[in-house]
Amino acid sequence: MDIRNYVFQLELTDESDLIRGKANIEMRFLQDLQSINLDLYARQDNGKGMLVTAVSDQQGNALAFSQSGHTLSIVFPQAQPAKSIQTLHIEYEGIPEDGLIISTNKHGSRTFFGDNWPNRAHHWLPGIDHPSDKATVAFQVTAPQHYQVIGTGVLLEESNLPNDRKYYHWKTDRPLPLKVAVIGAAPFSVAYTGSVDHIPVSSWVFPEVRDIGFRQYFPARDILAFFHENLAPYPFEKLANVQSKTRYGGMENAGNIFYYEASAATDNDIEGLLAHEIAHQWFGNTASEKNWYHVWLSEGFATYFTHYYFEQTYGDARYREGLAEDRKRIIQYAKRNLKPIVNTEINDFNQVLNTNSYQKGSWVLHMLREKIGTAAFIQGVQTYYERFKFGNALTADLQAVMEEVSGQNLEPFFQQWVFQAGHPQLKISYQNNPSGFAEIVVEQVQEGNFEVTIEIAVHDATTKSTATVSIPLKDKKNVYPVMGISNISSLEPDPNTKLLFEVIEP
Numbered sequence: 223m224d225i226r227n228y229v230f231q232l233e234l235t236d237e238s239d240l241i242r243g244k245a246n247i248e249m250r251f252l253q254d255l256q257s258i259n260l261d262l263y264a265r266q267d268n269g270k271g272m273l274v275t276a277v278s279d280q281q282g283n284a285l286a287f288s289q290s291g292h293t294l295s296i297v298f299p300q301a302q303p304a305k306s307i308q309t310l311h312i313e314y315e316g317i318p319e320d321g322l323i324i325s326t327n328k329h330g331s332r333t334f335f336g337d338n339w340p341n342r343a344h345h346w347l348p349g350i351d352h353p354s355d356k357a358t359v360a361f362q363v364t365a366p367q368h369y370q371v372i373g374t375g376v377l378l379e380e381s382n383l384p385n386d387r388k389y390y391h392w393k394t395d396r397p398l399p400l401k402v403a404v405i406g407a408a409p410f411s412v413a414y415t416g417s418v419d420h421i422p423v424s425s426w427v428f429p430e431v432r433d434i435g436f437r438q439y440f441p442a443r444d445i446l447a448f449f450h451e452n453l454a455p456y457p458f459e460k461l462a463n464v465q466s467k468t469r470y471g472g473m474e475n476a477g478n479i480f481y482y483e484a485s486a487a488t489d490n491d492i493e494g495l496l497a498h499e500i501a502h503q504w505f506g507n508t509a510s511e512k513n514w515y516h517v518w519l520s521e522g523f524a525t526y527f528t529h530y531y532f533e534q535t536y537g538d539a540r541y542r543e544g545l546a547e548d549r550k551r552i553i554q555y556a557k558r559n560l561k562p563i564v565n566t567e568i569n570d571f572n573q574v575l576n577t578n579s580y581q582k583g584s585w586v587l588h589m590l591r592e593k594i595g596t597a598a599f600i601q602g603v604q605t606y607y608e609r610f611k612f613g614n615a616l617t618a619d620l621q622a623v624m625e626e627v628s629g630q631n632l633e634p635f636f637q638q639w640v641f642q643a644g645h646p647q648l649k650i651s652y653q654n655n656p657s658g659f660a661e662i663v664v665e666q667v668q669e670g671n672f673e674v675t676i677e678i679a680v681h682d683a684t685t686k687s688t689a690t691v692s693i694p695l696k697d698k699k700n701v702y703p704v705m706g707i708s709n710i711s712s713l714e715p716d717p718n719t720k721l722l723f724e725v726i727e728p
């Protein structure tokens with residue numbers, strides 16, 4: 223089945239960490255089905271987890287259900303026909319073991335923050351906890367008066383209720399994977415920092431760090447404007463930047479990004495973090511990977527477009543500095559973990575958050591841009607986004623778009639960089655030849671072969687000048703005569719940071 227819409231009603235209290243929930247889940251059956259499974263973590267012996275108390279269909283008929291481990295199974299009295307639409311009503315309660323983080327911030331205030339990545343939403347929300355199933359979402363939250371509740375989408379209602387409680391209704395009509403649909407509840411100071419094309423941008427920080435927090439999140443507006451104007455229109459109704467208790471540095475929740483607590487409490491430079499999470503609003507939240515193995519389509523893009531933002535804002539040197547830093551990390555990572563970017567051996571999906579998905583994925587995009595040119599690359603990124611927005615993609619889908627816009631066969635490129643482990647490890651040397659041309663010798667010493675071109679700056683001892691040559695590497699050992707130079711004094715491989723490779727000293 224395909225879930226189309228979720229409405230989650232949640233009640234938060236200060237008496238305990240128990241939450242009470244009602245979920246209305248609208249689904250369309252893709253085949254005749256008599257029973258379905260939803261993701262929801264059942265109550266365990268330690269008292270944590272969600273206990274379902276009632277399930278009914280849209281006519282109000284009670285349905286049989288059972289819970290086991292991570293699954294809620296629901297049985298219909300008769301098979302639901304293919305293509306029919308049904309809205310299930312589920313009542314449940316429990317103390318979240320994970321997913322909704324209920325804790326205390328540095329100032330002693332109790333807070334609630336959804337932290338769903340990668341598949342932790344089903345610790346507090348029944349549904350399909352996988353990025354390939356996207357649905358519109360509403361959160362209707364009741365909480366004690368002293369909380370402000372932020373949620374995915376537009377604020378439709380904020381009301382005082384009897385008994386010092388408040389009600390918030392947030393709703394989005396953009397289909398999302400559950401990994402980025404959340405609420406946060408805390409005492410907040412909230413500032414509106416401007417808008418981009420009528421999209422409001424705001425900062426939500428704990429009141430104790432109001433001044434510094436607002437200052438820290440202030441650059442978000444301009445970063446949003448940059449991507450909105452240079453890549454594609456922003457896909458969501460608002461951008462809120464929220465101080466939170468996420469376990470990650472930043473969590474790119476759709477339209478309300480949650481950042482680590484200290485991000486708003488110290489003057490750490492977080493411009494790169496803001497840019498990374500804002501870039502995710504397009505890549506990851508809107509054009510999403512079809513499964514976790516291809517998460518570089520989220521993380522590699524967010525990492526790369528942070529560099530791209532720095533390049534366009536601060537210049538080429540800043541861009542190449544960032545890439546050079548990342549290259550060091552990739553080389554170090556490969557020494558511990560020589561695996562391809564798409565690594566289907568991973569079982570624990572938190573492990574796909576690694577240097578391959580982020581920095582190496584970013585380098586793949588950088589090298590793709592070098593290979594097909596900036597104009598084709600940006601056109602390809604925009605076409606890919608347009609084609610897969612509010613949907614899902616695999617690496618092959620990106621490759622197909624990039625081949626279309628460039629007219630090049632990119633199969634070897636994607637194969638060697640995304641599906642093959644490692645990078646070229648090169649022994650580079652030269653031989654002078656007083657009676658003819660000097661030669662540069664490049665040996666690939668890694669396992670497997672790469673087809674790449676490396677630029678080398680050649681310093682000529684005779685003329686004291688420098689020439690840059692491009693040497694295509696096809697074989698394990700490549701000998702390249704340098705026309706016009708007989709006396710090389712030194713070589714500088716890859717002077718413009720174009721290739722992911724490692725120098726191996728001869």
Ligand SMILES: [Zn+2]
Pocket residue numbers: 474498502520521524
């Ligand atoms: Zn990220």
